[in-house]
Amino acid sequence: MELHLxxxxxxxxxxxxGSERESNDxxxxxxxxxxxxxxxxxxxxxxxxxxxxxxxxxxYEMSKGSKYFQNEERKEAFINHKIHNFRLNCAxxxxxxxxxxxxxxxxxxxxxxxxRDLSRIWLHVDMDAFYAAxxxxxxxxxxxxxxxxxxxxxxxxxxxxxxxxGVRSAMPGFIARKLCPQLIFVPTDFNKYTHYSxxxxxxxxxxxxxxxxxxxxxxxLDITQVCKERNVKSEQIAQELxxxxxxxxxxxxxxxxxxxxxxxxVCSDINKPNGQxxxxxxxxxxxxxxxxxxxxxxxxIGKVTESILKEVxxxxxxxxxxxxxxxxxxxxxxxxxxxxYSVGLGLGKTDSPQERFRKSISTERTFSATxxxxxxxxxxxxxxxxxxxDMQKEGLCGRTLTLKLKTASFEVRTRAVTLQKYINxxxxxxxxxxxxLKAEFPISVxxxxxxxxxxxxxxxxxTSDPKQKTITHFITSGEDNRNSSxxxxxxxxxxxxxxxxxxxxxxxxxxxxxxxxxxDGNHSLDADYQSYAAWENGGAEEVPTSENDATSSxxxxxxxxxxxxxxxxxxxxxxxxxGCNLLKDQERLESxxxxxxxxxxxxxxxxxxxxxxxPSFVEERLEHSDFHLAEKLQKEESKIHQTSxxxxxxxxxxxxARQSKSxxxxxxxxxxxxxxxxxxxxxx
DNA sequence: GCGGATCAC
DNA sequence: TATGGTGATCCGC
Numbered sequence: 001m002e003l004h005l006x007x008x009x010x011x012x013x014x015x016x017x018g019s020e021r022e023s024n025d026x027x028x029x030x031x032x033x034x035x036x037x038x039x040x041x042x043x044x045x046x047x048x049x050x051x052x053x054x055x056x057x058x059x060y061e062m063s064k065g066s067k068y069f070q071n072e073e074r075k076e077a078f079i080n081h082k083i084h085n086f087r088l089n090c091a092x093x094x095x096x097x098x099x100x101x102x103x104x105x106x107x108x109x110x111x112x113x114x115x116r117d118l119s120r121i122w123l124h125v126d127m128d129a130f131y132a133a134x135x136x137x138x139x140x141x142x143x144x145x146x147x148x149x150x151x152x153x154x155x156x157x158x159x160x161x162x163x164x165x166g167v168r169s170a171m172p173g174f175i176a177r178k179l180c181p182q183l184i185f186v187p188t189d190f191n192k193y194t195h196y197s198x199x200x201x202x203x204x205x206x207x208x209x210x211x212x213x214x215x216x217x218x219x220x221l222d223i224t225q226v227c228k229e230r231n232v233k234s235e236q237i238a239q240e241l242x243x244x245x246x247x248x249x250x251x252x253x254x255x256x257x258x259x260x261x262x263x264x265x266v267c268s269d270i271n272k273p274n275g276q277x278x279x280x281x282x283x284x285x286x287x288x289x290x291x292x293x294x295x296x297x298x299x300x301i302g303k304v305t306e307s308i309l310k311e312v313x314x315x316x317x318x319x320x321x322x323x324x325x326x327x328x329x330x331x332x333x334x335x336x337x338x339x340x341y342s343v344g345l346g347l348g349k350t351d352s353p354q355e356r357f358r359k360s361i362s363t364e365r366t367f368s369a370t371x372x373x374x375x376x377x378x379x380x381x382x383x384x385x386x387x388x389x390d391m392q393k394e395g396l397c398g399r400t401l402t403l404k405l406k407t408a409s410f411e412v413r414t415r416a417v418t419l420q421k422y423i424n425x426x427x428x429x430x431x432x433x434x435x436x437l438k439a440e441f442p443i444s445v446x447x448x449x450x451x452x453x454x455x456x457x458x459x460x461x462x463t464s465d466p467k468q469k470t471i472t473h474f475i476t477s478g479e480d481n482r483n484s485s486x487x488x489x490x491x492x493x494x495x496x497x498x499x500x501x502x503x504x505x506x507x508x509x510x511x512x513x514x515x516x517x518x519x520d521g522n523h524s525l526d527a528d529y530q531s532y533a534a535w536e537n538g539g540a541e542e543v544p545t546s547e548n549d550a551t552s553s554x555x556x557x558x559x560x561x562x563x564x565x566x567x568x569x570x571x572x573x574x575x576x577x578x579g580c581n582l583l584k585d586q587e588r589l590e591s592x593x594x595x596x597x598x599x600x601x602x603x604x605x606x607x608x609x610x611x612x613x614x615p616s617f618v619e620e621r622l623e624h625s626d627f628h629l630a631e632k633l634q635k636e637e638s639k640i641h642q643t644s645x646x647x648x649x650x651x652x653x654x655x656x657a658r659q660s661k662s663x664x665x666x667x668x669x670x671x672x673x674x675x676x677x678x679x680x681x682x683x684x
Numbered sequence: 685g686c687g688g689a690t691c692a693c
Numbered sequence: 694t695a696t697g698g699t700g701a702t703c704c705g706c
Binding site: 075078169170214215216217218299300301302303304305400402412413414415416417418454 | 685686687688689690691692693
């Protein structure tokens with residue numbers, strides 16, 4: 001689930017004041033440790049009665065000054081800036097705007113309300129501290145003692161005794177040890193967890209053969225049928241199911257029952273651990289339940305979204321999503337707004353989705369940061385080998401390869417290339433990945449990852465037509481089709497292998513030693529590096545995107561396409577001062593296409609795409625016009641070159657953009673103070 | 685199609 | 694001393 005919070009927000013037109021920036025380092029605040037990113041303390045369960053302030057202070061003291069922490073501060077500054085811009089846009093809304101959006105919001109809320117489906121009974125079951133519980137099962141001496149599964153650098157799961165000290169999953173172990181010196185660390189044993197997960201699933205299957213496995217430790221069951229057949233209440237089913245799970249595994253779990261999956265998940269958390277909560281299929285009950293519920297409890301609302309909604313709109317509870325509905329629909333895209341309203345109404349998915357196929361496969365590894373290029377190539381080769389092995393295991397071939405890098409300063413970069421050929425051999429992966437990596441040097445890296453997507457469709461045959469699925473979903477769920485992407489749902493995570501954060505580094509020893517340079521039997525670092533040079537310009541089958549092939553393009557000028565009418569737009573009456581680009585483009589547009597009109601329908605809605613923008617958002621409207629213009633020009637261009645080779649200009653533009661970007665990065669790297677966030681503060 | 689972000693687990 | 698790995702999705706460009 002992603003909430004595109006940044007869309008309608010204007011880019012950094014507003015310069016940040018120095019004082020505002022300083023506020024991010026905590027220097028002028030009374031409690032610098034109370035920053036939103038100290039998320040460890042806002043646990044969902046088991047953290048009641050924890051001295052939160054003490055935990056926050058400890059986490060802060062342990063983290064302060066680290067590279068990791070500095071990066072977190074950068075990210076937080078970015079969020080603060082976003083919040084700042086949202087506030088400015090809020091302030092720009094006139095009473096007329098608000099009255100308009102109130103109507104829009106109310107209408108939409110009514111539509112969503114009409115889609116409410118109270119006919120299904122969903123049960124969400126969630127194992128309690130699963131990894132830790134399994135480990136305690138196999139080593140009963142751990143019982144009653146604070147314990148964490150994971151390592152000194154990262155914790156997967158903590159048992160409830162440890163949680164009392166503020167120890168939490170995704171917390172680095174050395175901080176956890178500070179919070180709880182007697183904490184026992186147990187390494188992860190993935191096979192063990194899979195075994196117990198299978199046992200629980202055997203139980204789940206008895207209640208819903210089509211249950212949705214969210215991860216190893218949680219599942220959604222549609223128990224409508226069972227309840228009806230046995231003529232029992234959902235509460236009894238939940239009791240029975242939990243007892244069965246305990247009987248078969250010795251593990252406790254918690255359950256939530258509700259009319260849809262979103263609510264069921266919230267409910268399973270309420271009486272955790274070893275408890276359950278039933279929300280009846282009754283509209284009033286749902287609305288009462290949702291009214292005071294903090295938005296962060298909703299799946300899909302993470303710390304960033306929570307922070308923005310809280311600080312910009314004063315939204316703390318789900319109910320307030322409706323109260324502030326006019327502001328929300330004024331400032332967010334409709335897909336996002338729909339999701340927010342659904343939260344406010346307590347709506348969620350009620351259908352049983354069909355099997356879904358993975359869309360990508362990836363491998364990534366963290367190591368001690370290095371700028372040694374030969375060493376990085378070696379790491380890359382290892383990752384490529386692991387990925388290739390995984391792909392071959394599943395018989396997958398893909399044509400988009402993405403390299404992920406995390407720099408020593410925790411900045412994440414991705415670089416992708418789309419090939420004409422579907423690949424899955426380690427040689428092919430490494431060849432293309434090496435090119436992507438090479439372009440980033442010099443760089444100090446602490447993580448390398450590779451992902452392959454765009455799989456060969458033949459692999460799945462006709463069974464994976466996503467459109468078909470969407471239609472099915474539409475019919476069975478009774479939801480507006482447009483909303484489907486806006487509802488976060490566990491089915492989005494069907495392929496998550498490790499739940500509760502599986503941090504175990506699977507042993508790859510054999511693979512690392514067997515990993516050979518595809519073009520050189522020699523395994524030495526230098527050889528790896530040198531052989532890379534041989535690949536330069538060697539990828540003939542590669543689609544010429546970023547760096548090769550600018551020379552092979554046959555593009556030679558253009559033949560204007562007359563009367564291209566795909567775009568129908570005259571640009572906003574907001575004429576004047578939009579710079580010469582627009583004017584020039586507009587001239588071109590006028591001369592090359594039939595005129596018709598882009599209007600703001602009812603003063604608010606774009607006649608071309610339906611986007612809403614209030615009249616007071618002058619600059620945003622200009623940008624929007626630009627967008628349609630650019631879109632139109634692009635269409636024109638692609639028409640021109642449809643029969644010829646790809647346009648050189650576009651690739652050159654790409655190249656220039658990349659070059660200038662990497663130059664920037666190199667420069668700042670050299671200075672040792674690369675802070676992407678700063679770009680945001682600078683007016684162009 | 686690419687890159688950055690957000691989110692879940 | 695020291696802050697993970699896998700997958701999905703969306704937006705702006």
